[in-house]
Amino acid sequence: MNNGLQLMRLAASNPATLEHARAMMERQLQQMKRLVDDLMDVSRISRNKLELRKEFAELATVVNRATETSRPLIEAAEQELLVSLPDEPVLIDGDPVRLAQACSNLLNNASKYSEKGGRIWFQAEQTGDEIVVTVRDAGIGIPADKLPSIFDIFMQVDRSLERSQGGLGIGLTLVRQLVQMHGGSVEVCSDGPGHGSEFIVRLPVVIVSKPSGQVKLDHKTSEAPATARILVADDNLDSADSLSMMLEMLGHEVSSAHDGLEALETAKRSKPELIFMDLGMPRMSGYDAARLIRSAPECNGVVLVALTGWGQEEDRRRSLEAGFDHHIVKPIDFAIVEKLLEDLNGSHY
Numbered sequence: 001m002n003n004g005l006q007l008m009r010l011a012a013s014n015p016a017t018l019e020h021a022r023a024m025m026e027r028q029l030q031q032m033k034r035l036v037d038d039l040m041d042v043s044r045i046s047r048n049k050l051e052l053r054k055e056f057a058e059l060a061t062v063v064n065r066a067t068e069t070s071r072p073l074i075e076a077a078e079q080e081l082l083v084s085l086p087d088e089p090v091l092i093d094g095d096p097v098r099l100a101q102a103c104s105n106l107l108n109n110a111s112k113y114s115e116k117g118g119r120i121w122f123q124a125e126q127t128g129d130e131i132v133v134t135v136r137d138a139g140i141g142i143p144a145d146k147l148p149s150i151f152d153i154f155m156q157v158d159r160s161l162e163r164s165q166g167g168l169g170i171g172l173t174l175v176r177q178l179v180q181m182h183g184g185s186v187e188v189c190s191d192g193p194g195h196g197s198e199f200i201v202r203l204p205v206v207i208v209s210k211p212s213g214q215v216k217l218d219h220k221t222s223e224a225p226a227t228a229r230i231l232v233a234d235d236n237l238d239s240a241d242s243l244s245m246m247l248e249m250l251g252h253e254v255s256s257a258h259d260g261l262e263a264l265e266t267a268k269r270s271k272p273e274l275i276f277m278d279l280g281m282p283r284m285s286g287y288d289a290a291r292l293i294r295s296a297p298e299c300n301g302v303v304l305v306a307l308t309g310w311g312q313e314e315d316r317r318r319s320l321e322a323g324f325d326h327h328i329v330k331p332i333d334f335a336i337v338e339k340l341l342e343d344l345n346g347s348h349y
Contacts, residue, residue: 067107
């Protein structure tokens with residue numbers, strides 16, 4: 001990422017180089033975010049701080065989310081992903097985000113240890129009262145003496161493989177822990193080096209049913225979103241300015257503030273419909289500013305979104321108690337911002 005910044009500085013008038021640097025920095029940022037998220041998840045699980053948000057999740061939805069997450073890595077390696085799902089809808093009582101994370105980690109692992117242009121198989125089938133998910137590849141395989149410890153933290157089959165998407169050896173540890181938290185199990189099979197590997201996840205099925213009608217697909221509307229009045233409050237000038245610029249490029253009317261008191265005053269003056277607010281700001285915290293904004297008649301009906309580096313359940317509880325409607329963990333996934341804007345467009349206009 002540092003090299004990318006230098007490239008952008010030196011090639012300010014070269015659009016091709018700027019685009020190359022931007023794409024590279026985006027890939028590296030996503031890689032860094034994934035590594036940090038994995039480390040924090042392992043820490044939370046080890047301290048029993050990770051809570052599942054269970055619901056009746058349709059298996060196909062979980063798999064679609066997992067494959068979409070892993071697809072950029074697979075496509076970059078020019079690999080082919082073959083997905084097979086049960087013909088009938090299958091519902092699982094679980095946390096769809098965490099289940100998708102476990103499946104995505106298995107797909108990432110298969111891609112990482114497969115050759116360019118290789119093939120990866122993802123298969124799910126119902127067997128009795130459980131769903132069996134299999135992720136198979138034809139990659140480098142696993143030596144017999146490594147199989148018993150493959151799910152151990154920081155375990156890597158071959159540390160000499162300096163691959164661009166290499167991780168810390170914690171992805172499979174998370175898979176095992178998340179699957180076990182859902183009452184399931186995971187095992188691995190391999191015929192040895194050069195013969196690929198196969199990971200088998202077993203999860204209990206709670207409900208299997210046919211839908212009474214056609215499943216409604218989630219298609220984004222082609223209609224241009226309505227303009228919204230938005231306030232961005234963050235004492236980090238780069239964060240505030242970059243988010244404001246992106247929102248303005250989408251056609252919204254954006255104002256900004258760089259401390260809690262200024263955020264309160266600006267909110268009363270500009271009467272925004274949506275506020276993105278950092279929690280740790282000078283002069284007045286985001287928590288206190290949110291409480292005062294909620295009580296201000298000028299800001300009646302405003303949607304408050306907390307921006308923070310903390311994403312544990314206690315942090316989300318505190319922001320909810322302060323009056324926030326949503327809680328976004330930094331670095332901000334702009335897809336989440338766009339979804340909030342879509343929801344705002346549907347409910348406020």
